[in-house]
Amino acid sequence: KAALFPTVKGSAGLGSTYFNALKADNTRSFFVQSKDNFAQQLAVTVSVPIFNKGKTKRQLKQIEFNKQNIQLSADNERLAQQQILDKLLLELNENRKQYGIAIEASMATAQSLDYTLRSFEAGKASIYDVNTSKSNLIKADSETIRSKYNVVFNQLMLRYQIYGSIN
Structure with a gap:
């Protein structure tokens, strides 16, 4: 019977988009790039079972x-x-x-x-x-x-x- 009730799910993520292929010259270090390219993500999912085809x-x-x-x-x-x-x-x-x-x-x-x-x-x-x-x-x-x-x-x-x- 729990399938008849709505559900709420949440998630969060942290990360960096740092990329340095084979330590190329003239690139900034990881710590410097991580300050510039820091990514955050927050997600909330709500499921309401209105139509589940019986x-x-x-x-x-x-x-x-x-x-x-x-x-x-x-x-x-x-x-x-x-x-x-x-x-x-x-x-x-x-x-x-x-x-x-x-x-x-x-x-x-x-x-x-x-x-x-x-x-x-x-x-x-x-x-x-x-x-x-x-x-x-x-x-x-x-x-x-x-x-x-x-x-x-x-x-x-x-x-x-x-x-x-x-x-």
Whole structure:
């Protein structure tokens, strides 16, 4: 809006028009000539913005558009952060469910191994069945560990996203 107001500028200058090309003979010295050829200048400039062809109005409109653009960018960033948080919360809930399922599967597999060992002792199951049950228990335990890791990792990521630190 300052472009709508008049401006005043001033300047001053002092100088000499002394000239002596290659110290020519029969010329007066610098000090003598500077007394004769001393120049002074004083200038004042006044600018009054009467007709600027709507430049100021266009600039004000451009500033308004820039403010709107900045606000939209901030809103987009806020929405992007919200999407990240929603995704992390969804993943955390899904991994917690998966962890609960993995614990149940691990307990069921351990119980199955117990029944297989009893059947082996009774002569109803072979060593192959016992080894298969042990292998299934190891797989179920590793799935439990993996799902627990995923839950902890998602909690840390969520904490980092919210607080900026995992502590």
